[in-house]
Amino acid sequence: MSFIEQARDGDVVTLTMNRPQTRNALGHADAEEFVRVLETVALDRSVKALILTGAGSAFSAGGDIKAMALTIELRQAAAATRLDYREGIQRIPAALHALEIPTIAAVNGPAMGVGCDLACMCDLRLAAPSARFAQSFIKVGLISGDGGLWFLQRVVGPQRAAEMAFTGDPIDAAKALAWGLVAEVVEAEKLLPAAQRLAQRIAANPAATLRMSKRLMREAPFTSLDTFLQLSAGLQALAQDSPEHAAAVRAFLERGKL
Known part of the structure; x- marks a missing residue:
C-alpha cells in the first residue's frame, strides 16, 4: 500500500x-x-x-x-x-x-x-x-x-x-x-x-509568475539587496514578456471602459 x-x-x-x-x-x-x-x-x-x-x-x-x-x-x-x-x-x-x-x-x-x-x-x-x-x-x-x-x-x-x-x-x-x-x-x-x-x-494566477514569485521569496533571505534587485529585474522582464501579462492588462483596460 x-x-x-x-x-x-x-x-x-x-x-x-x-x-x-x-x-x-x-x-x-x-x-x-x-x-x-x-x-x-x-x-x-x-x-x-x-x-x-x-x-x-x-x-x-x-x-x-x-x-x-x-x-x-x-x-x-x-x-x-x-x-x-x-x-x-x-x-x-x-x-x-x-x-x-x-x-x-x-x-x-x-x-x-x-x-x-x-x-x-x-x-x-x-x-x-x-x-x-x-x-x-x-x-x-x-x-x-x-x-x-x-x-x-x-x-x-x-x-x-x-x-x-x-x-x-x-x-x-x-x-x-x-x-x-x-x-x-x-x-x-x-x-x-x-x-x-x-x-x-x-x-487562478499565471503558472510562470507563481513560480518566479516563489523563487524570489526563496532567494530573499540569502542575497544582498543589489543581487536581489538584479534577479527581480530579470524575472520581471520575463513576466512582462508573457502573454498572460498582456492579456491581464487588456482585460483591466476593457473593464475600465465599462
Missing part, C-alpha cells in the same frame, strides 16, 4: 499521507516514494499548487519509534547512520524546498517531530483545532535530523524556535496561530475545503 495518495482538482494536487494506523509516522523508508511523487509533480508544468495533509487523526506523529529501537539494537556505525539520513529522509526537505509551486500544509491533527518539520517545509499552513506542533526530538534524546530547525526559525523566529527545540513541549493550534506558525485555524470538517479554496485562489 502506498504511503502517499495523490489526487488532482484542476491545477491543484493534494498529497495525503495515508498510514493512519501509525498516525502517519515517517522514516527513511518512506523517502523514496515521497520524493518520487514530489519530483513527478515538479515536472508537471500544469500544476500550480500543492496541498499536503494526513489521513486519520494525525498529520504525522513523527518518526517511527520501532525503527529507532531497531537501529539501537543493530548498533550501526555513526558513519552509516549519517549516510542513512543523507540518502533517506533528508531528501524530502530538499525536494519540497526545490518545488517551484506554492505548497500548503493542511494540518489535520498532531504534527510531532518530523511531522512539525514537514509542515514548516510548506509555504503556508492551515490547522484544525486538534492540531498540535512539537519539536519533540529532544524528548527521545535526538535532534531534528531532517533539517527542521532550518525551516522552523524562518517560520516563528529564533526565540520561539529555541523554546520548541529546547523543551520539546507541544503547542496547540491557538498558540501556533498566535506565533505565526499557521495562517488560520479551521474547523476539522472545513480544513481541507479551506486549503483547497486557498490553493484555487493561488492557481
Whole structure:
C-alpha cells in the first residue's frame, strides 16, 4: 500500500499521507516514494499548487519509534547512520524546498517531530483545532535530523524556535496561530475545503509568475539587496514578456471602459 495518495482538482494536487494506523509516522523508508511523487509533480508544468495533509487523526506523529529501537539494537556505525539520513529522509526537505509551486500544509491533527518539520517545509499552513506542533526530538534524546530547525526559525523566529527545540513541549493550534506558525485555524470538517479554496485562489494566477514569485521569496533571505534587485529585474522582464501579462492588462483596460 502506498504511503502517499495523490489526487488532482484542476491545477491543484493534494498529497495525503495515508498510514493512519501509525498516525502517519515517517522514516527513511518512506523517502523514496515521497520524493518520487514530489519530483513527478515538479515536472508537471500544469500544476500550480500543492496541498499536503494526513489521513486519520494525525498529520504525522513523527518518526517511527520501532525503527529507532531497531537501529539501537543493530548498533550501526555513526558513519552509516549519517549516510542513512543523507540518502533517506533528508531528501524530502530538499525536494519540497526545490518545488517551484506554492505548497500548503493542511494540518489535520498532531504534527510531532518530523511531522512539525514537514509542515514548516510548506509555504503556508492551515490547522484544525486538534492540531498540535512539537519539536519533540529532544524528548527521545535526538535532534531534528531532517533539517527542521532550518525551516522552523524562518517560520516563528529564533526565540520561539529555541523554546520548541529546547523543551520539546507541544503547542496547540491557538498558540501556533498566535506565533505565526499557521495562517488560520479551521474547523476539522472545513480544513481541507479551506486549503483547497486557498490553493484555487493561488492557481487562478499565471503558472510562470507563481513560480518566479516563489523563487524570489526563496532567494530573499540569502542575497544582498543589489543581487536581489538584479534577479527581480530579470524575472520581471520575463513576466512582462508573457502573454498572460498582456492579456491581464487588456482585460483591466476593457473593464475600465465599462
